[in-house]
Amino acid sequence: MNKTISINLGGFFFHIDEDAYQKLTRYFDAVKRSLSPEGRDEIIKDIESRIAELFQERMKNETQVIGLTEIDEVISIMGQPEDYRIDEDNSYSSKSTFTTSTSRTRRLYRDRDNSILGGVAAGFGHYFGIDPLWVRILFIISPFISFGTSVLIYLILWILIPEAITTSQKLEMRGEAINISNIEKKVKEGIGEISEKINNIDHEKVANTAKSGANQIATTIGDLFLAIFRGIAKVMGVFIIIFAAMSLLGIIIGGIVMMFTSSMPDTFIFNHVNTPFEINMPLWLQGLLLILSVGIPLLFFLLLGFKLLISNMRPVGNYFKIALLGIWLISIITLAYFGIKQATEKGYEGKTVHREEIALLANDTLYVKMTYNDFFTKNVRNREHGKYTHDENNNEIIYSNNVRLHLMKSETENAHIQIEKTANGKSHIDAKSYAEKINYNFEIQGNRVNLDNYFTTDFKNKFRDQEVDIYLYLPEGIYFYPEESVSKFLTNSNSDISMYYGEEDNLYQLKSKDLDCLSCPAELIETENDSLNENVIIKVNDKEVNIKLEENSLNIQTK
Structure with missing residues (x-):
């Protein structure tokens, strides 16, 4: 049984058995012996990292012990010291045909060594294998095309893209294999550049002073912007956390309530729970899909808020994110299926029309009144757009006040009324069938029209956007007397005559397409001089009303 040793390698703790530890130690000793003193410490540090x-890529859990297998795999990637050499001209030459380097995916970093501002353009140049000059030209031109948004994008990229600091990161940025030979080569290239700059410092001192000052200013500005945007990001993180947490909690509570409410009777569900799918889709399924389709994106927003607020937050596992994404896609597809099905159920409109004449005598006044059934409500002004209930005979019905009154100009000298009942269905025939099953009543008694302010339909017909439109056609010059609550059901939609703006229980007369109020308080009636002193006699409530126009006054007498 081998002993287990705990080591600190590159800032990380690992458990390694004794044989593997000895082999790793011998490997490091061999690497140190093969390196020249120049830059040795930095090279060893990068190799350890x-x-x-x-090692971390090969560990399945934190308690795993590194053995000889893992050591051999790592050495095969990094290479043996005797398999390479660095010539004086910094070119790499292999001493044997044995190849230990492996290709590595290129990663995006900011290159501050070749930067003008933040190194974003240089980093993209390395990533796409192009000259950074073209990327810089693109960033310079794009503000004029994108109205300045590219500047914001550059600053955001400056914040989000990490800087290539270590030798390994610089090799990853260029897509080079991270092995001992490349690490040593890169470090010695850096040392060579430093030495060359020191040797040429007298010749380039003046030019480099300006460049150094510009770089220092750019670095200071960059650090300032970075600090500002980090602060903004943390503030945004707080707002995102609050919004996402409260919304997610509300969605979960609402979904759970819907799931448990599904056991209630259909009448309770329809009267107390409003959903886009009504009761055609099981309520428990609607609640579940609500949690999945809306809750999962809110959960990701919540994680994003924590990520902005906590820079070193432990990342969520890829399997967990992929699983949630799959569940979310399934829920969206399910919602789309039921949404299409719901739209198909109400895709067509059907209508029935009933017309009836209103017999009026000369100088009669047309009285219109909205009536209500006190079994369903105790006030004519109460409104319900759709409610499951029962009638006097205990029949389950849908009760609705979705009734609209349209005032129309008659092309003849007679008045008439037209009742149009509409409903939706999956076909024209189906929709018309639902419209025919609407129960709506009205009554004409001489010069009086009593209109129900509600309609009903059988419970089994469900709610199919049933409506009742009343078109009241009035001839020119007719006297019109609207009684209580008529104005509450009037609409200008599809109407010829503008709605009157006076109160009910006042006398109006239709002139052209306007209703002039003849008895409204403080009503000013403008007339031409040649029409003054004209008498008008009309009948109101079986009494004669004599309206006499005099200069600057209106005289009304009843007989």
Whole structure:
């Protein structure tokens, strides 16, 4: 049984058995011996960080012990010291045909070594394998095309894209394999550049002073913008957390209530729970889909808020995110299926029309009144757009006040009324069938018209956007007397005559397409001089009303 040793490698703790530890130690000793003193410490540090990264990729859990198998795999990737050499001209030459380097995916970093501002353009140049100059030209031109949004995009990228600091990150940025030879090569290239700059410092001192000052200013500005946007990001994170948490809680509570409410009678559900799918889709399924389709995006928003607020937050596992994404897609597809089905159920409109003449005598006044059934309500002004209930005979019905009154100009000298009942269905025939099953009543008694302010239909017909439209056709010059609550059901939609703006229980006369109030308080009636002193006699409530126009006054007498 081998002993287990705990080591700190590249800032990470690992458990490694004794044989593997000895082999790893011998490997590091061999690497150190093969390196020249120049830059050795930095090279060893980068090699340790790379080996620690490879160990982490192979660990399935935190308690796993690293053995000889993992050591051999890492050494095969990093390579043996005797398999390479760095010539004086910094070119790489292999001493043997054995190849230890492996290709690696190119990663996006900011290159501050070749930067003008934040190194974003240089990083994209390395990532796409193009000259950074073209990327910089694109960023310079784009503000004129995108109305300045590209500047904001550049600043956001500056914040989000990490800087390539270590040698391993710089190799990843260029898509080069991260092994011992490339690490040493990169470090020595950096040392060579520093030495060359020191040797040429006298010749370039003046030019580099300006460039150094510009870089320092750019770095300061960049750090300032970075600090500002980090602060903004944290504030946004707080708002996102509050919004997402409250919304997610509300969605979960609402979904659970819907799931448990599904056991209630249909009448209770329809009267107390409003959903886009009504009761054609099981309510428990609607609640579940509500939680999944809306709750999952809110959960990701919540995680995003925490990510903005906590920079070192542990990331969510990929399997968990993929599973949630799959569940969300299934819920969206299910909602789309039921949504299409729901739209099909109400895709067509059907209508029935009933017309009836209103016999009026000369100088008669047309009285119109909205009536109500006190079994369903105790006030004519109460409104219900759709309610499951029962009638006097205990029949289950749908009760609705979705009744509209349209005032129309008659082309003849006679008045008439037209009742149109409409409903929706999955076909024209189906929709018309639902319209025919609407129960609506009205009554004409001489010069009086009593209109129900409600309609009913059988419970089994469900709610199919049933409506009742009343078209009241009035001839020119007719006297019109609307009684209580008529104005509450009037509409200008599809109407010829503008709605009157006076109160009920006042006398109006139709002139052209306007209703002039003849008895409204403080009503000013303008007339031409040649029409003054004209007498008008009309009948109101079986009494004669004599309306006499005099200069600057209106005299009304009853007989």
